[in-house]
Amino acid sequence: MNKRVNRRTKIVATVGPASESEDMIARLIEAGVNVFRLNFSHGSIEQHATVAKRIRKQAQLAGRYVGILADLQGPKIRISSFKEGxxxxxxxxxxxxxxxxxxxxxxxxxxxxxxxxxxxxxxxxxxxxxxxxxxxxxxxxxxxxxxxxxxxxxxxxxxxxxxxxLGGGLAAPALTEKDMADIAGFPAINPDFVAVSFVSSTEDIEHAKNLLAQQSLTPAIIAKIERAEVVADTDILDGILEASTGVMVARGDLGVEVGDAELIGIQKDLISRARRKDRVVITATQMMESMINNSMPTRAEVFDVANAVLDGTDAVMLSAETAVGDYPVAVVVAMADAAMGAERHPVARTSRYRLDKQFTTAQETIALSAIYAANHYSNVRGIACLTESGTTPLLMSRLSSGLPIFALSHNSKTLQKLSLCRGVVPLYFDASAFDHDAVEARAIEFLRDDNYLSKGDSILLTKGEVMGRPGSTNILKILPVS
The missing domain is CATH 2.40.33.10 (PK beta-barrel domain-like)
Structure with a gap:
């Protein structure tokens, strides 16, 4: 099978002086980066727009959907300067x-x-x-x-x-004047994801959405969970999850406010809570910090990445390791290896999630039934999902499995946003180019010709009876690859 589908957990890499050249971006994509993070605590809109163009160009050359995450700085509560430094x-x-x-x-x-x-x-x-x-x-x-x-x-x-x-609670707006000015410049970047820092309420997310809508932008919103008072109040936390596309477990400021010992359980709860609500989740901060200056990770760092994978995170993130580190490509390879090692454990490949729950829509029923069937029929090598909005493959990705979910769509925006979902392989496929009766055979042929499937395999295929209508998925088939 094509090597691009071997790893399910996605990798987010921060761009900086060590990684912003076209050559390095190309090498990082080849090494396994799925989403590039533009850190708006540094650099200008013009600089970030230049890097974004390089990312789009190199992703197209590589034939992959690679997302761009614009990470807003948010409020920075700091002391001023000392006379002697x-x-x-x-x-x-x-x-x-x-x-x-x-x-x-x-x-x-x-x-x-x-x-x-x-x-x-x-x-x-x-x-x-x-x-x-x-x-x-x-x-x-x-x-x-x-x-x-x-x-x-x-x-x-x-x-x-x-x-x-300690304990959080310092009053500061999530969106500062700088953040609003940065959002005004986002049309030059057209990010797939926008991370809002120091979120404290649903209103922070809605404010960001409104500002982005004024720029005619509809990126997926990632809420960075950094405040102790947010994780201490499940009502506030659940409201933030409902309002956003996903969350980032931002372990830096959050760890300072709650203490590292408490952070362990909070990370597990946030990942579980996000998956239950069909939201994506990124685990971030110091995951392979030693590789800023060293060519190999510590064993503890490998275990940290692996534990996040076993917890069910969609993505693991690199910050300074790729932004200013000495070994940006090596750290991506090391993180990919750690993730794949964890994914071989049975815990990462099976799931009893929602087996005792009632489904609420035909789309959810088909999505979750497909994963259950795939996990229990050994001849199935993957799931092909003809999708318009991306909701069906997102729902599928909430369940653990060792099988790839091939999201087939003509909608590039949908495919870009799926670049962050665990286990989902976004692929361009225009079903409208074929007769209705030939779509299934053409989809299988497409996957076989690109070496995602082999003759003799079986594949689960989901689609809507009415093609091209979001939310209409109501058909599940098991088809042979011939």
């Missing part, structure tokens, strides 16, 4: 967050804030986490123009480091 803080030192001192005058006694509204969000007894939790401050007193703190965990603190509160 950094200070050394010791446990027990007094330290003030002060709105009245100049932004570049910080010293070992205190520093200005880039985000004045922080003062309104904290109270005595709070623990503030600076520089990803490396420095901890206990809030002693809060005044209208500042907060006096005691250093609980000291160390070297540099300028412009971020601030979180």
């Amino acid at each position: 950094a200070v050394q803080l010791a446990e027990g030192d007094r330290f003030r967050l002060d709105l009245d001192v100049p932004p570049d005058s910080g010293n070992a006694r205190g520093v200005n804030l880039d985000f004045p509204a922080l003062i309104d969000s904290i109270e005595p007894g709070d623990t503030l986490l600076l520089d990803d939790g490396r420095i901890r401050l206990r809030v002693d007193d809060v005044e209208p123009r500042g907060a006096d703190c005691t250093v609980a965990v000291g160390g070297k603190l540099g300028s412009r480091k971020g601030i979180n509160r």
Whole structure:
């Protein structure tokens, strides 16, 4: 079978100085990247648009559907600058967050804030986490123009480091003025996915959708789960899931706010919850961090990727590893190998999900019946899904299986968005070019000629009785490959 279908878990790679050239993008696609992330915390619209054109060009040359994820920066709550660039803080030192001192005058006694509204969000007894939790401050007193703190965990603190509160709850809008300006420039990029940072409510997702609609764009929305108060409230979390296409388990800021020990269970719950609601999920942050400077991952990193795969994540993400790392191609290969190793485990190939549930539509019934049948009929080598909107292959991908789901569609936007769904192989196939009675044979011929199937195999095929109408899938067949 064609090697492109061997791995079910998708790989998201962040583009940066180490990976933005045409040659490197081509090599990364060949190595196994399914979606490229454009990080809007860095670079201009013009720079990202240039990279997006390179991605589209190289994906077309490779004959693959490769998605583009535009990741909005979101609010950045930071301290301002120190006069000497950094200070050394010791446990027990007094330290003030002060709105009245100049932004570049910080010293070992205190520093200005880039985000004045922080003062309104904290109270005595709070623990503030600076520089990803490396420095901890206990809030002693809060005044209208500042907060006096005691250093609980000291160390070297540099300028412009971020601030979180243990337990979350710092008030900041998910979409900043910068984010809105970036969205206004998105027509030059036409992203397939947009990630909204620091989402705290359904309204954040709807706001992003409205801004994108003003630009005549309808990308899939990925909600980044980074706030402790969101994972602590299942009603808020479920509302965010309902409003979005999927979520990203953003383990950086979330881990700082909840603690790494709690993060393990939260990751598993988020992946499970997303799959139950038919939403895609990306697991991100430091998955192969050591490969920024080393040519091989640690065993712990391989296990981290494998555990996310066994949990059911749709995709695993690389950040600095491909953006600025020394081995961008090698890290993609290592991540692909780790994912495929996990996928060989029986847990990743079988599913009892929804066996005790009632289905609500014919489309859902066909989609989930197809996976159940494929998992229990050994001669089946895959599932061919003639699709208009992509909903049927998405539903199929929520169940564990070792078989590829071939999404056959003439709709390029649908195929681009399916590039993130676990186990789905998006392929261009225009069913309207053939007589109605010949479509099934032509679809099988297409898959066989491209080496996705071999003579003697069987394939499950799903389609709608009325072709070209979204949501009309109501036919399931088992067909021989001749």
